[in-house]
Amino acid sequence: MRPLKDAQLGAFTFFASALPHDVCGSNGLPLTPNSIKILGRFQILKTLTHPRLCQYVDISRGKHERLIVVAEHYESSLSDFQKRGITASPEKVLQMAYEVLEGLEFMNKHGMVHRALSGHNVLLDCKGNVKLAKFGLYHMTDHGADVDFPIGYPSYLAPEVIAQGSFHPSDPSRDVAPLPSGPKTDVWSLGVLLFELCAGRRLLQNIDISERLKFILTLGCMDDIVTVLAEEHGCLDTIKELPENVLELLRKCLTFLPSKRPTPTDLLRDHVFNGVSCLYTPFQKPVSLFSSSLRCAHLELPEDISELCKDDDEDYLSERAIDEVYHLWCLAGGDLEKELTNKEIIQSKPPICTLPKLKDVAGEAYYPLLEDEQSSLPQSNSSNELSATVTLPLIIRERDTEYQLIRIILFDRLLKAYPYKKNLVWKEARVDIPPLVRGLAWAALLGIEGDIQAKYESIDKDTPIPTDRQIEVDIPRCHQYDELLSSPQGHVKFRRVLKAWVVSHPDLVYWQGLDSLCAPFLYLNFNNEALAYACMSAFIPKYLYNFFLKDNSHVIQEYLTVFSQMIAFHDPELSNHLNEIGFIPDLYAIPWFLTMFTHVFPLHKIFHLWDTLLLGNSSFPFCIGVAILQQLRDRLLANGFNECILLFSDLPEIDIERCVRESINLFCWTPKSATYRQHAQPPKTAGDNGFGKTATYYSSDYQDMSKTDLSREPLALCDLKAEVSPRISAEDLIDLCELSLAGPTKRTRAGKPKIVAVDIRSAEDFSRGHISGSVNIPFGTVFSPDGELVQCPATGILQNSRGRVIVVICHAMKSAFAAHLVKVNFSRVCILDGGINKLKSTGLLTVPSPQI
Known part of the structure; x- marks a missing residue:
């Protein structure tokens, strides 16, 4: 996303076609609403960033199939020339x-055409440069099939589009949908726009619609349209006075037959x-975070960094990305x-500019110092x-504007x-992780690096398997709310x-639940399948190593036993x-761990x-599993087997923040x-567990540690x-004994060590050698023989522990x-x-x- 700068955020709305309520698809499920289809196709538009296109930002569904689209917007457009009857200079015509x-x-290049070019959809920024608006309407509506209105304006539509007539899928008189418009369609529309700029007036505005369409279709008999x-x-006199290159451009754009009309790419290379x-530098796509290309930032900083934010009138917010604003x-x-x-x-574009809570945010907030060992929160009026x-x-934090x-x-x-x-x-x-950047943050936490796109594209995702x-069967049932x-x-x-995951992991198989596991990554990286795949591929071996073997019973059983x-x-x-x-956990916990709780909780x-x-x-x-059980603790303790089965068949509401805490x-x-599993991922380099040394004295994943003589031994299931x-x-x-003796910071609030080692050997064996403390x-x-505690001094020691x-x-x-x-x-x-035998060799x- 590029910075907001002098742009505004605009919104326009339209309705998708309503579907009959009593009709089902071939799979017996209700038909997907057209508004949902449009919402899905819209997502790719957010990734199209180009200096000549108005950036799409968001789409939302309202009642009765209403859709509201948010996009970059500018007040000025080509229609301003038309309204004022201004004739543009030849230089300006060529530039536009x-x-x-x-x-x-x-x-x-991204397989899209505009099809809705008109004066008010060609916007102009403060420097007079072109910004195409509503360029994705034709794509998101499936070439107009999902709406009841035509895409495009009759005055600007190409003859081949006019000849096809209108079409709607529900129209019984039309069996075959017309072919989608191609790139040459927009070239004709551009020709009409350029002609209006040169003539200083609108075309075909004073005759009714039927006569207008008839006139356009008769142009096919003319040599010089x-x-x-x-x-x-x-x-005619105004047009004749145009330079030859402008006239030639108009003629090429307004070529009646599509087969002879050039494409936009052809015209750009034309003499x-x-x-x-x-005068123009070719557009280069910004380097993505995960690629094989080098990334660098070109920074110009003042000698005195404190001078960076001295200008109180500078609009720092406008330098942030459009989607952030x-x-x-x-x-x-x-x-x-x-x-x-x-x-x-x-159907209009009201400016969106209300950000009252951010006016008092100091400039320093926009330039945090990453090496500052103090609080990461910058100094501001409300620090x-x-x-x-x-x-x-x-x-609450996720809804606080200034904090976010x-x-x-x-x-x-x-x-x-x-x-x-x-x-x-x-x-x-x-x-915490800001929701807006959660997808990339997760990728960083999973250690994703390298050219993930090339790897993803190299995987065969088309050959049937x-x-x-x-x-x-699984996809239509996975998080379909x-x-x-x-x-x-x-x-x-x-x-x-x-x-892609199944094909690239031939030693593993697809188990039901893998779709649920994929859902969070796909949702957060909807327009980056490669990153969704990379995250999923890194997540599974870390948390679900060998869970997707063809015979995973031994892995699952060991996991449930440890649980x-x-x-x-x-x-x-x-x-x-x-x-x-x-x-037992076999009755309720398998879906928890096989999907890492994605089958249990909403996204x-x-x-x-x-x-x-x-x-x-x-x-x-x-x-996490124990924390969930503890939230249900009172109900579980009060119920028998049948009631517990019913309880877990429709899991009650879980306070997820409490669960995390x-x-x-x-x-x-x-x-x-204590959680050692012999079927876990093989050892890697030991590292921080993520919660920091201040949070716990258990500092790393035992599975990641190299095996020594003092390590846990594998045990038969x-x-x-x-x-x-x-x-x-x-x-x-x-380690625990050393930590418990290290000082008061390692003790409980009562001053007692967090660990007590209870040696249950005889007093004689104990005296021959034992752990200190x-x-x-x-x-x-x-x-007692029946397992009850006997009242004695030793019992008191246990009770105090x-x-x-x-x-x-x-x-x-x-x-x-x-x-x-x-x-x-x-x-x-x-x-x-x-x-104790394990410790005898340690000294x-x-x-x-x-005693003397």
């Missing part, structure tokens, strides 16, 4: 013709523009339908308010510096991205109840959930090796299922002690993998000095 052709050529038009409108073309206008309370209603206009805003709920402006500017700079500023992207994402049928994803264009893109242990670790009372009634909740999920490692989904807390209390509590590695225990509670001293991580240490792997603790509702219980065991 060349600029219009530049815009048309760019459209043609320009002369005939000039005689018809009494301006009639020899004196004009040298519109987004902020909406946050400030802008309402498109209300604007149109207040103006008493339907205190902004600092306070960070502490407000996310949904500052966050958008900051992320815009960080993403433009990606991957160099990748660490800062992670840091700021921990605060066996999976096609299942994809076709969303207008964008339910549009035909959405279905096409869904199909292409899913098929069961996480429930017992964090909420033993709930775990005991669910186990007693037989309500707007997934966005907030994944903003945090992408900062965590592969174990974070376990914490509690997930982070659960994650911070989970030792990193049957043995893993036999254990209620998770195991932790010896290296994890060593561990307590000795022999197995038989605290539990509630709330801390309890690590059970024994000779080998007797998990009965840990299971008994869970049974009597002790939380955060885990077992040392390998027992860390303490032997008490003999």
Whole structure:
């Protein structure tokens, strides 16, 4: 998106054709409303950025198939010349013709034609340069098939368009739709516009519509259409005085037969523009964030950086991208339908310029210093308010105009510096991610780099494969409440991205749920299938490694077993109840984890959930699952098996912000090796878990760490299922013990260490060597044969340890002690993998000095 600068934001509205309510498609589903189809096709228009085209910004649906389109707008247009009867100079005619052709050529390269050229759709900016408006109307309406009005104006339509007549799909008298107009159609319309500029008057305005069309069709018998038009409108002398190159341009544009009429590309290379073309620099598409080309910014900074924002009258907001300004206008309370209603206009372009909350934002806000170690929030007249805003709920922050402006500017700079500023992207994402840049921010968090477009294009997405049928069945059921994803264009893109993933991962298969997993990436990158595919391809191995194997039962079962242990670790009372009634994770959690909750929650909740999920490692989904259960805790504890099944068949409303907050807390209390899975992604370089060292002392994903003698050992699935509590590695225990002894900052509010190591060996074995700081509670001293706690001093030690991580240490792997603790509702219980024997080679065991 280019800067707003001297442009305005304009809006126009129209109605899509209504479909009959009692008709279904061949698949038995209701027909997709035409307004939804238009909304889907519109999306590609937002990506077309060219100096000669008015930038499209947004589209919204109203009642009764109404559509409102927002786009770049200028007050001046060619119709101003026509209204004032001004004759344009030959130089001006050639300049405007060349600029219009530049815009048309760019459209043609993207498979589009204008078809609605007229004086009021050729706008002029403050420098008098051409900006084509409404150039996407013909494309978004499927060549006019989805609306009840014709696309184009009879005075400017080419003869071949007139000859086809009007057409509507519901018209029973027409079996075959006319062929879509081609690039040469716009050349004729341009010729009429140029003729009017030269003549200083409108053509064919004083005769009725039928006579007007009849006259245009009879032009096919004439040798010199320009002369005939000039005689018809009494301006022959004016036309004859035009320079030869202008006359030749008019004749070429107004060639009756399409086969002999040039295209916009042909005309741009024609000798009639020899004196004009040298004045223009060929348009170069800006380098995208993910490509093989180098990106750089050409900056001119003053010697004294403090002088940068001294001009109080400078309109900093106009330098921001058009879509940013519109987004902020909406946050400030802008309402498109209300604007149109207040103006008493339907098909017009009212200016959108109300941004009252942003007038007092200081210039420094537009130039944040990325290396400033202090707050990332810039100093402004309301800096205190902004600092306070960070502490407000996310949904409020996302609706705060000034806060979003500052966050958008900051992320815009960080993403433009990606991957160099990748660490800062992670840091700021921990605060929040502005919705406007969420797609690119997620890509940065997933580490996407390189020429993703070339890779995506190299994948065969057209050759039929066996999976096609299942994809076709799944797509019409995937998040179809969303207008964008339910549009035909959405279905096409869904199909292409899913098929690209299946084809490029021959070792994996398509499982139902993959479509739901794709939905958030496709929604955020609707006009960039390559980025949606790249994000999905990076996301799956990180969080769902080998979930899509042909036989994934062992992977799923291990995952669900670890999840069961996480429930017992964090909420033993709930775990005991669910186990007693037989309500195991296999009955409800497979769709959660196979789709990373996208099958469970609507997209707007997934966005907030994944903003945090992408900062965590592969174990974070376990914490999300436990947090969901804890929100339903009271109802689950009060119900039996059948009631729980009914509860999960229609999951109650989940407070997603609370879920995220509690997930982070659960994650911070989970030792990193407790979620070890032998079927997880192979080790990579260890790194920050995304929440920062200030958030947790469990600093990285255990799956990413290199294996050592003190690491967790793989365990057979049957043995893993036999254990209620998770195991932790010896290296994890060593780290935790060191941290607990490091000082008061590593202790709980009561001043107690966050961990207690309970050695359940006999007192004699304990005296031969034990972990420093561990307590000795022999197995038989605290539990009766029926598993109840016995009142004794050791029991008091255990009771005082509630709330801390309890690590059970024994000779080998007797998990009965840990299971008994869970049974009597002790939380955060885990077992040392390998027992005390794992630590004997470390030299860390303490032997008490003999008493004298």
